[in-house]
Amino acid sequence: MEVSRRKFLQLTVVSTAGVALGDGGTQLGNVLQASEQEERVPNGVEQWLRTTCTLCPGGCGARVRLIDTRAVKLDGNPLHPVTRGGLCPVAEAALQLVYSPDRLTEPMLRVGGRGQGEWQPLSWERALQILADGLRSHRDKEGAETLLLVLGRSHGLAPELLRRFAHAYGTPEVLELTSGDPAADALWLTQGIRTTPAYDLENAHYVLSFGVPLVDGWHGPVRQMLALAEMRQATPGHRGKLVQLEARLSPTAAKADEWIPLAPGTEGALALGIAHVLVAEGFYNPAFVAERTFGFEDSTDAAGNRQPGFRSMVLEQYAPARVAQITGVSEETIRRLATEFARFGPALAIGPIGGHSNAVESALAVHALNALVGGIESVGGVLVPPVPVFPELPPVDPDPKAREGLASAQRSPGDALLPLNGRVANLAPWLERLSDVTKVLLLWDANPLFSDPEAKRCHEALEKIPLIATIAPFLDETAAFADLVLPESTFLESWDVLDSAPGLPDQLVGLTQPALAARGQAKSAGEIVLALARELGGSIGAAFPWESMEQVVRAKVDGLVRDAQGGVFPEAAAAQGNEAAATPDYESPDALWQDLLNRGGWSGRPREYGNWRRALQTRSGKYEFSSQNLRDAITAAVPREPMRALLKTFDADFTDPRLLLPHYSTPLPEDVDGFPLRLLLFRTLALGAGEHANQPFLQEIVAPHVNVQWDSWAELNPVTAASLQIADGDWIWLESPHGRIRVRAKLWPGIVPGAVALPLGQGHTAVGQYARGTGANPIALLSATRDPLSGAAVLSARVRVTRA
Amino acid sequence: MSADKTQPLWGMVIDLDRCTGCQACVVACKQENNVPFSSREEAAYGREISWIRVMAVTEGEFPKVKIRYMPLLCQQCDAPPCTRVCPTRATYKNPQGIVGQIYPRCIGCRYCANACPYQVKYFNWYNWSHFRWPAEMRESLNPDVSLRPKGVIEKCTFCHHRLQHAREQAAIEGRPVESTDFVPACVSSCPARAMVFGDLRDPESTVHKLAASPRAFRMLEDLGTEPKVVYLKEGEWNATTGG
Structure with missing residues (x-):
């Protein structure tokens, strides 16, 4: 030896x-x-492939490193004109999603009771047959409107194809889940445009962010991080300033030049306090206000009644002394912020992103600051996002049965004032209302049994629906309750196209191409729709003449060639920012196609300013401080009984004209006896709202600021903790009138006293081995309280904390 | 500084003004270098391996609080304390100034880990590669980086395998290796473009210029370790000029 x-x-x-x-x-x-045993990783032929990440709407350019048929690394695509080769940690960890041992690999049919976890694997042929048979028989007997579609995401091709399917099939019932978008609601109410506003962050010099999580995942974090850096460093000798106003020292607040903590849910009051100073001191832009706004000065209506304008309302009601009392921000700070905002422009006010019952009202107050300084359609201001590069697919010709179904009115539960184009933030009441009619429910990437504050109500509604099918990559909490589970492929195995990210003023499209063969039998949602339409045949099949998703993408690209400006991402674009190249002449459509595949996407028109016709689509053609769209919505809602009760939750009577002006109302729920603390829930970049919780690399990075990995935690101000005799690291119970959870306390000065903050996304009971049982799901603490304007869930509650 | 002046002196500059603490670098490094993932229990023992990690230091009392994020990786000291204490010469400084670790030589004594003032040398407590990675996840292992057995120390190599590849490429093209020929995985991923990599000795390189910035500092440099990772401290907004 x-x-x-x-x-x-x-x-x-x-x-x-x-x-x-x-x-x-x-x-x-x-x-x-x-240590004696040595292990080798097999080598092979290396290849890099450009694609687009679709894990969030950000649509960052990506490159995949392949060794033979294995993907071993994801990196940024340096040719992408916006993300310039950077990728966020979630995309970097995507291979743990693709190669997760917990992925669904074949269609499955429930054999035991619902939620019992007994499944029988099926072939695609059989699975589609079962679904198509169910659909056909219900459509023939009870009408096409008995199908309900619930879409969990709004980006990529799948939502368009699923909506197209619903249209061809004949159901008006398509619900697209959203966690609420108060800035979009504010844009609709003040400028008459139903979309998420875009922000010229790169060119702003002063940004007041009312809790917008710029660097922690909002609208694709890569662009926001680069924009922030550009705002501060691009002009030598000049540095832009970011002021973050929120109750918690978020990663964005940590990177801001100044963090101003304020009482939770009082963003609107603070914005109006700043507006008061701008108006009182004459710091606003009089030319813009006179020329481009409506409702600033008092007026007299047709009946001869005096209608207060924004000026007199804000001067009367939002003096800094009163606002300081509401928000906890000192009068002096309010005055200083207003002065800086007026003096160091281009200034931009953004947020809030929601979570409180007054989120839309707060967003209206914040957006009013932009109007006061003329920061609309201007350099460094709020812009209207570009139209998508790709034209829509050719129209569908529904058969008579479908037309009958489409003619049936969509059954809104009628408890929100501003339902945005079928996007809903409150699934439970919708499901409840539809469950009597719905015979087949098809879910895509939607997991309400984990994410909905009224999960129990959703659960009860689901029980009444005879057939539930879900398209998902993992057996999540909702899929576990379904009858038929259709395994979905990941973006590295699929074709897709992504339009400009929300909030981005540049016209872009990213192409996603499969780098890998799909795991097992998984298919993309688009492929599943194509196959299901083929199986159903008739006019439904005819609406989907494409044999593959590649053909759908090609059809889109052919439309682009005819109509679009701009061109394929230019080589060496990394340094050039947003300049779009002129369209080169391609010898054939195939040559263009090849170029798109090689470089990853198309950049169209650069951002544009001062297009008033597009930016101001209200009845007055102006920015409306006093919103006529809101007046119409209220008028339409008043006869509806559920709305009458809801309108009472406003501070003002609904006949009060001041309701149409930006105003502040106390966030709900108000104080409850025995529950002295306010709960705040937040998303983390690593886990999102829970969709990335099954990736070990992301569980390892959840919270470096409090040294937590693989767990939930509760942030408490040391002052709050001392009064409760809680020490750092103690196990605590958090109890609300609706539920309780057990987590570890983290004493941390980055949270206002009197509040407790927890991350969303942990506490799965399904999905996979790394997510299941890791941490606690704070959704259990929430009530059914909603923003009465948008219907968005309130991610806040009154709680008490005791040592466990 | 390294003796051989003909070789590039590889170094990194991290602009803390741009860094947002997102940890894309952390995940990119783990994926590139076949770094195993931990479990909840192992992480609680402090046994997670992370060649680059983001320190987040909370400073101040409410309401004047600040978090300082600082990506911390091997500083690739030019006078490394870790190599001097290694009984088997498993850890050493190579001619390009990169501090290497030869796993088959390492006996796992952890002297180097204790000698490192930056605490960036990691001990393999578990037989991760054999038992931990599910078969599916093993598909994504990088063939360029060897798997480390239980019982040895591992650390950041500035993605040495990428340098080797760059040198082979340069040799094929019959030219010396240049400052822009390669970047480590962390630098490549950084979404905020806060990390820059290159030849500190080349006066034309970005790293050389940035290292001369008035914002530049090296971590614990008074220890005489001569780090080749340079940090740029955060900028400050000027309240009088508004810029």
Whole structure:
């Protein structure tokens, strides 16, 4: 036997250590023995492929490194004119999604009771047959409107194809889930445009962010991070300033030049306090206000009644002294912020993103600041996003049965004032209302049984629906309750196209191409729709003449060639920012196609300013401080009984004209006896709202600021904790009138006293081995309280904290 | 500084003004270098391996609070304390100034880990590669980086395998390796473009210029370790000029 020098060393170490350490010595022996076994990773032919990440709407350019048929690394695409080669940690961890041992690999049919976890694997042929048979029989007997579609995401091709399917099939019931978009609601109410506003962040010099999580995942974090850096460093000798106003020291607040903590849910009051100073001191832009706004000055209506304008309302009601009392921000700070906002422009006010019952009202107040300084359609201001590059697919010709179904009115539960184009933030009441009619429910990437504050109500409604099918990559909480589970492929195995990210003023499209063969039998949602339409045949099949998703993408690209400006991402675009290249002449459509595949996407028109016809589509053709769209919505809602009760939750009577002006109302729920603390829930970049919780690399990075990995935590101000005799790291119970959870307390000065903050996304009971049982789901603490304007869930509650 | 002046002196500049603490670098590094993932229990023991990690230090009392994010990786010291204490010469400084770790030589004594003032040398407590990675996840292992057995120390190599590839490429093209020929995985991923990599000795390189910035500092440089990772401290907004 040969004894190498290494082996010899090992033996001596083991023998001496064994004596000294007892049992520990044996362990050390194992350590050394194991180190002898060497493992090799098979090598192969290397190839890089450009694509687009679709994990969030950000649509960052990506490159995949392939070794033979294995993907071993994801990196940014340096040719992408916006993301310029950067990728966020979620995209970097995408291979743990693709190669997760927990992925669904074949269609499955429930065999035991619902949610019992007994499944029978099926072929696609059989699975589609079962679904198509169910659909056909219900459509023939009870009408096409008995199908309900619930879409969990709004980006990519799948929503368009699923909506197209609903249209061809004949159901008006398509619900697209959203966590609420108060800035979009504010844009609709003040400028008459139903979309998420775009922000010229790169060119702003002063940004007041009312809790917008710029660097923690909002609208694609890569662009926001680069924009922030550009705002501060692009002009030598000049530095832009970011002021973050929120109750918690979020990662964005940590990177801001100034963090101003304020009482939770009082963003609107603070914005109006700043507006008061701008108006009182004459710091606003009089030319813009006179020319482009409506409702600033008092007026008299047709009946001769005096209608207060924004000026008199804000001067009367939002003096800094009163606002300081509401928000906890000092009068002096309010005055200073107003002065800086007026003086150091281009200034931009953004947010809030929601979570409180007054979110839309707050967004109206914040957007009013932009109007006061003329920061609309201007450099460094709020812009209207570009139209998508791709034209829509050719129209569908529904058959008579479908037309009958489409003619049936969509059954809104009527408890929100501004339902945005079928996007809903409150699934439970919709499901409840539809569950009597709905016979087949098809879910795509939607997991309400984990994410909805009224999960129990959703659960009860689901029980009434005869057939539930879901398209999902994992057996999540809702899929576990379905009858038929259709395995979905990931973006590295699929074709897709992504339009400009929300909030981005540049016209872009990213192309996603499969780098890998799909795992097992998984298919993309688009492929599943194509196959299902084929199976159903008739006019439904005819609406989907494409054989594959590649053909759908090609159809889109052919439309682009005819109509679009701009061109394929230019080589070496990294340094050039947003300049779009002129369209080169391609010899054939195939040459263009090849170029798109090689470089990853198309950049169209650069951002544009001062297009008033497009930016101001209200009845007055102006920015409306006093919103006529809101007046119409209220008028339409008043006869509806559920709305009457809801309108009472406003501070003002609904006939009060001041309701149409930006105003502040106390966030709900108000104080409840015995529950003295306010709960705040937030998303993390790593886990999102829970969709990335099954990726170990992301569980490892959840919270470096409080040193937490693989867990939930509750942030408490040391002052709050001291009053409750809670020490750092203690197990605590958080109780609300609706539920309770057990987590570890983290004492941290980055949260206002009197509040407790928890991350969303942990506490799965399904999905996979890394997510299941990791941390606690704070959704359990929430009530059914909603923003009465948008219907969005309130991610806040009154709680009490006790040592566990 | 390294003796061989003909070789590039690889170094990194991290602009803390741009860094948002997002940890894309952390995940990119783990994926590139076949770094195993931990479990909840192992992480609680402090046994997670992360060649680059983001320190987040909370400073101040409410309401004047600040978090300072700082990506921390091997500083690739030009006078490394870790190599001096290694009994088997498993850890050493190579001619390009990169501090290497030869796994088959390492006996797992952890002297180097204790000698490192930056605490960036990691011990393999578990036989991760054999038992931890599910078969599906093993598909994404990088063939360029060897798997480390239980019982050895591992650390950041500035993605040395990428340098080797760049040198082969340069040799094929019959030219010396240049400052822009390669970047480590962390630098490549950084969404905020806060990390820059290159030849600190080349006066034309971005790293050389940035390292001369008045914002530049090296971590614990008074220890005489001569780090080749340079940090740029955060900028400050000027309240009088508004810029």
